[in-house]
Amino acid sequence: MRKKFKKIDWLLVTIPVIGVFTVSLIFTTFPTRSHHYLSMVRSFLNQRFSFFYILVAIFFLCSSLYAAFSQYGEIKLGDPSDKPQYSNLHWGILVFTSTMSADIIFYSLCEWMMYAQEPFIKDKPNVLEWSLTYSLFHWGPIVWSFYIMLAVAFAYMLFVAKNKRQKFSEACRPLLGEYIDGIVGKVIDLIATFALIAATATTFSMSMPLLAAAVGKIFGIKNIRLLSLILIMIVVLIYLSFSVMGMKAMTWLSSLCYTFFIGLMAYILLFSGS
Template sequence: MKQVTRVFYISVVIAFLFIGWGIIPDSTLPTWNLNNITTNIQSFITDKFGWFYLLSATGFLVFAIFLIFSRYGKIKLGKPDDEPEYPYITWFAMLFSAGMGIGLVFWGAAEPLSHFHTPPTAEPGTQEAAKEAMRYSFFHWGFHPWAIYAVIALALAYFKFRKNAPGVFSAALAPLLGEERIKGPIGTIIDSIAVFATIFGVATSLGFGALQISSGLAYLVPGLNDNFTLQLSIIAVVTVLFMVSAMTGLNKGIKYLSNTNIVLALLLMFFLLFAGPTNFIMDYFTTTFGSYISNLPQMSLRMTPFSEESNTWVQGWTIFYWAWWISWAPFVGTFIARVSRGRTVREFILGVLLVPTIFGALWFSVFGGTTIHLEFFQGMDIQSAVSELGTEVALFAMLENVPLGMVMSIIGLTLISTFFVTSADSATFVLGMQTTGGSLNPRNQVKFTWGIIQSSAAAVLLWQGGLGALQTAAIIAAFPFTVIMIMLCFSLVKSFAEEDRKIGLKKKQ
C-alpha cells in the first residue's frame, strides 16, 4: 500500500488499541474499563464545555450565512471552466444519504415522541409540549448540522479543486499555519484527529443502525430475541455488503445505493403522509417551520444555568447532537466536497443548507407528526413500547398502527439497511482518502482496512454500553475537531480575501 501516509499507520494503531481496550472484560479492569473512562470524560466535557459546543455550532451557521451574501459567493469550487460532475438530484441524494440517513430513520418517530413526553420547558403531553417537540426536532436536524457539514466540505473542496492542494484537513489550514508546519508533525496530528473523529462518529451511526435493525426484526418476528448476538450478526452481514459496494467505487455502488435510498425514503414518507392524517401533518409542518425560524436565535443559544433538570435535557439532546454532527463532519464534509466540484460557493452553501433542512423538517413532520397524532388524538400508547423495548422500536410501534403496517415496516428495515451500507461505504472512501494524502481513488486494501475498523468499533461500543456508549463516543471524538473547524473558518476567509485582492488587482491592470 504505497499510497498510505503516516496518518494511516498512526490512526490504525490508535483504533486497534481502542478496540482491544473495549474487548477486555470489565472484571479485568473494574476501574479502568473503556465504558467507565469514556463516560467520565464525556461528563467532564459536557459539564465544562457544553457552552463551547453551543457557541461553535451557532458560529458555523453564522459563518455559512455570511458567505452566501458576501462577495466570495461567486468563487467556484474548481477552475473557472469546471462544471458540476453530478446533476442536482444525484448530488442531493448522495450528500443526504451520507449526511443523515440512518439518523433520520432512527429518530424520525422517536425524537418528537420523546420530547412530547419530556419537553424542554412545557408540561408533558400537552399541546404546547407537542409544539416544542417538533420545533426542537427541526432545530436538531436543521440549519446547524448542515452548516457544520458545509463549512468542512467548502474548505476541502475549495483547496482541493481550486488550489490543487491535497484533499486533507491539514492542507486546508496552510494559509493559517504555513506550508512548512502542515507538512510536519502538526499536520499529521490534525489529520489523525480528523480520522479519529470520523471513525467514532460513523461508528455511532452504524451502532444506531444495528440497534434499530435488530429491534425491528425482534419486534416483527415472534420468538426472535433482540440481543448483542443478533446485533453483531447484523453488523457482520452489513459489513460484507458495504465492503462490496465500496470496492465498486464512487460512481457505481455508492451512487446507485444513494439513489435507491432516496426512492425508498420518499416511498415510505409519502405513503405515511397520505395514509395518515395528511391535513394535520402539513399544518404541523407549516406552523412548526415558522416557529423554528422565529425561535432560531433563542434556541441556538439556550443554556439553563439556573435549572439542573433543564440543563440535563440540553446536555442530553442539543449538546449531544452538536457533538455528533461535528464528529461526523470530517466524514460527511470530505464526501460532500468530493462530489461538489464545479459549483460556486453561494450555490454550494444554499444547496447544502436549504434542501436537506426542508426535507428533514418534512420527514419529522410525517413520522413524528403521525406518532404524536396517534397518542394525542387517538389514545394510542406508543411510549409504553418505547419505554419497555427501547428508543429504537418507536418507528415500528408507530407503523403497526397505520394501513399496511407490516409492509411499511419491511420497507423501513430495508431503508435502514441501505442507509447503513451507504454511510459505511462512503466512510471507507473518506477514511481511505484522508490516509492516502487526499487521493480521490484510494486503494481497495486501504478501504477494506477502514471498513473492518469501523464495524469493529461499532460492535465494541454496542457491547460496552449500547446507546449511551455510542453517544459518549461521539461527544469525545468531536471535542478536538471543533477547534480544527474554527481554524478552518479563519483559513478560508484569509484565502478568499487573498484571491479577491488578486482579482481586484487584475481588473485594475
C-alpha cells in the first residue's frame, strides 16, 4: 500500500482539488458577481479567439486525416500479434456513452437556441438556419478529430512505446524529451487536469438540472438543487466504482446504458404521439 502511495504524484492531485474547492467556494459565496465576470471572460474569448479556435480545429482535422491515410496510419497500436480486445460495436458504445449520451439530453433540445443568442448569428438574415449550421461544427468530423488525435497519442504511448505512466505529458515525450520530467511536464499535466474538470463540470451543469427535473417530476421532489447534488454523487460513485473494476465492468455498464438509451428512443418514436 505504501508503494502505491509513493507512486502518486501528489502535486497533480492536491493543486486541482484545492483549485476546485476554492473556485466552488467563490462561486457559491458570490454567485451574481461570479456570473458577471464569467460572462465577461466568455465574451472576451468569443470575440478575440474564435478564429484561432477554428484554425486549431481545422489543424486537428487535417492531422487526423494525414495520420490515417499516410504511412503512419499503417502503424499497429500494439504488438504485431495482438488482436482487438473488443469488437467495433463495443468500442463504439464505449465512445458513445463516454462523450455523447449526457450531452444529447441537453443539446438535442436547445443547442440551436444557444447559438441563436450569439451576436454573430443574431445579425444573420436567417437565424434558425445559421444556428443549425453551427451545430454541425459541434457534432461533425471536426470535433471528433480532437478525440482521435489524443486517443492515438495515448495508444502509441501505452502499446507501442510501452510507457505505462498514464500522464498527458508522457504523450508529449517524443517531442519534448527530458523536459517532460521537469516543470514543463507538470504544467502540461495541470492544464490537462483542469481542462478535464472544466469539461466534466460543463456536462454536469447542463445535463443534470434536466435529469433532476425529470426525476423530481416522477417522484414528486420539489427541491431540484438538492436532488441535483444527490444525482451527481450517485453518478460519480457509479462511474468511479466501475472504473476501478476495469474495462470489462465499464464495457458492461456502457452496454447497459446504451440498451436503455435505445429503448428510450424506441418508446419516444412509437408511443410519444408526435
